[in-house]
Amino acid sequence: MFSFCTDPATLPDWQWWACYLTTGKHLAFYASFGTVLLLLALAAPAALALGLVGALAARSPNPLLAWPGKLYTSMVRGVPDIIFFLFVPLALDQLFEIVRHKIKCPDWGQPIWQGNDFVVCPAAKLPLSSAPQWVHEVYGFTLALIAFAIVFGAFAANTLKGAMDAVPKGQIEAAEAYGFSRGQIIRRILLPQMWIYALPGLGNLWQILIKATPLLFLLGVEDVVYWAKELGASKTSAFAYPHPDWRLWYFLALLVWYLGLTKISEAVFARLNARVSRGIVTVNGGNGA
Amino acid sequence: MMSCSDAILAYGLRAIGIGERLLPKHDIGLCEQVVLIGSGLIWNIYFAFFALLLGFFLATAIALAKASDRWWLRKPAEWFIFLFRGSPLFIQFFFAYELFVLLPKVGIDIPLGFTTITVETRWLTRAWLGALIVLFLNTSAYAAEIFHGALRAIPKGDIEAADAYGLSGWRRFRRIIWPTMLRLAWPSYTNEAIFLTHATTLVFFSSFPAWRQEGDALYYASYFAEKTFNPFVSYPIVAVYFIVLTLTIIFLFGRINRRLNRHLPRAERARLRIRPRLLR
Incomplete structure (x- = not known):
């Protein structure tokens, strides 16, 4: 990064730190905070959209819609979310590959599950084994x-x-x-009015979403936890910047970062809530449920 | 492939080190999966039970400290709650593990009069103690916030009545404030108990090693998913186990809720409403 970083072993303290904290791996570590924020930015609207569909379906008078909706809303109550985080990406990956296998290799002839193996034809692999590294990363992140x-x-x-x-x-x-139709009632009355009641719950949910992002690590994404473990592990003198086990300090940094993130969003939601509550009387005097 | 009774003998208590030494590797049948994942549930129940039991008392103390007028009691309580509620449990596990690893490896003798037990700090790096401590502190913070909210919601009349009867100090707390606080907090506390139980599945996915492959239900479920390349069997099994566990908690806490509310007319009793609050 800096011109004086050529021989770290001889550097005085502050220069050593300046060089150490700007190595390529550290830059990747800083970028992984962006990965977390990107996940938050994409997952929040996607979850909101799915939630809207699920809630409308669960309230529908049509049992064909209401039953799947109710199943969806209640599935997270009894089962730890971590199970879903482990299950969904793996299951989706296999489903995608099975579908591609059926389309691309109709004459394959062998069963997909052979004993303890899951075998699809090479052309059905996702991503293709010839794909560059970034495709694998994007695919993993998308799952x-x-x-x-x-x-x-x-x-x-x-x-x-x-x-x-x-x-x-x-x-x-x-x-x-x-004389409004059902659709008109939903669009013009229900949806505009429900936000005020939903906001406290959604604020809570956002906090939970923030606190769930380290689970990216379990899904094989190179996120903040991955880099903290990687960079903090003790480095022998074979490395350019040898140091003992510093994982404690890296995780301390993550802890502080997450505390800051939840603190800031708490303040933002409090302001937002105060803003939308203006002029609306709710049971709790404008603070929502 | 084993017969089901063989699987129960070999793996029924595998999670606590009794039975077959090696985990099933080839020809994994349904019975092995159901039995081994079920034995892993012992760990989830162990963590949840002790964290909740110990956390209950610490949470009460912290809630009282947060409601205190004295800043030197209130501020530490507020910081404790902020620290554990504001950061992800997953990171707390990693941080605590690294902290425990760095502690000096010493044995501390505790004389108990008739015998002396040696507490070794290396136990802190084992899941049974280290992860339990993290879960205990974590649930204490969440429950303290719930209890604090309930403390503030105690009707003023109740406390004035206690004063009028000449109750004060410990007796007023024990007879009036504490029961009312519990009654008001119980529905939310039930929720907390459920989600703490769910959070115990994180233990063996953070740094804490599953010593001799003795892990919890999800540890074995993901082991099978890896070995068989089929997530559609082991994960639904562990999901069903957790649904049963959740229903059991709702039942037990519902009984306590009934007892806490037994003096109230039926219509005024607080109903348990299970609201999801997933990951922490």
Whole structure:
């Protein structure tokens, strides 16, 4: 990074630190914070969209919609989310490969599950074994993102369903009296009014989403936890920057970063809540549920 | 492939080191999976039970400290709650493990009069103690916040009535404040108990090693998913186990809830409402 970094062993203290903290691996470590923020930025709207669909389906008078909706909203209640995080990416990966296998290699002839092996034809592999490294990384990240969206979609569906139920009945009845159709009621009355009731729950959910992001590590994504372990591990003198086991300090840095992130979002949601609550009377005097 | 009774004998208590030494590797049948994952559940129940039991008392103390007028009690309580509720449990596990590894390896003798037990700090790097401590502190922080909210919601009239009857200090706390706090907090606390139980699945996926492959239910489930390349069997098994465990917790805590509310007319009793609050 700096011109004086050519021989780290001879450097004085502050220069050694300046060089150490700007090695290529450290830059990758800093970039991985971006990966976490990117996951948050993509998973939140995806989960919200899935949650909206789930909540509307669960409230639908049509049992063909209501049953899957209710199943979706209740699936996260009894089962630890970590199970979903481990299961969904693996299951999706296999499903994608089976579908591609059926399309691309119809004459393969061998069973896909052979004893303890899962074998699809090379052309059906995802990503292809010839694909460059970044494709593998993007694919892994996308699977993780889908898992986050599904799990947090279920949580958001719970929150949004509660918020929709909290919209005063009189509003819906008035719309019906004016001859609004079901779709019109949802679009013009239900959705605009439910946000105020949903916001505290969604704020809570956002905090939980932040605190779930280290699980990216379990899904094989090179996230902040991966780099903290990697960089903190003790380095012998074979390395350019030898040091003892520093993982404690790297994890301390992660701890502080996460504390800051949750603290900031708490403040943002408090302001947001105060803003949307203006002029609206709720049971708790404007603070929502 | 083993018969089911063989699988129960070989793996029924494998998670605590009794039975077959090696985990199944080839020809893995359904029975082996159900039995071994079920034996892993021992660890989840162990962690959840002791963390909740010990955490209950610490949480009460911290909730009281946070409600205190004295800043030197209130501030540490607020910081403790912020530290454990504001950061991911997963990172807390990693951090605590590294901390425990760096501690000097010494044995501390504790004389108990009739005998002396030696507490060794190397036990802290084992999941049974180290992870339990993290879970205990974590649930204490979450429960303390719940209890603190309940403390503030105690009707003023109750406390004034206690004062009028001449109750004060410990007796007022023991007879009036504490029972009312528990009654108000219980639905949320049930939720906390459920999600702490779910969080115990993280232990063996953070730094804590599964010594001699003695792990929890999810540890074995992911072991099978890796070995058989088939996630569609072992993960649903562990999911069903956890649904049963969750229903058991709801049942047990519901009984306690009934007892806490037994003096109230039926319509005023707090109902348990299970709201998901997943990962911490």
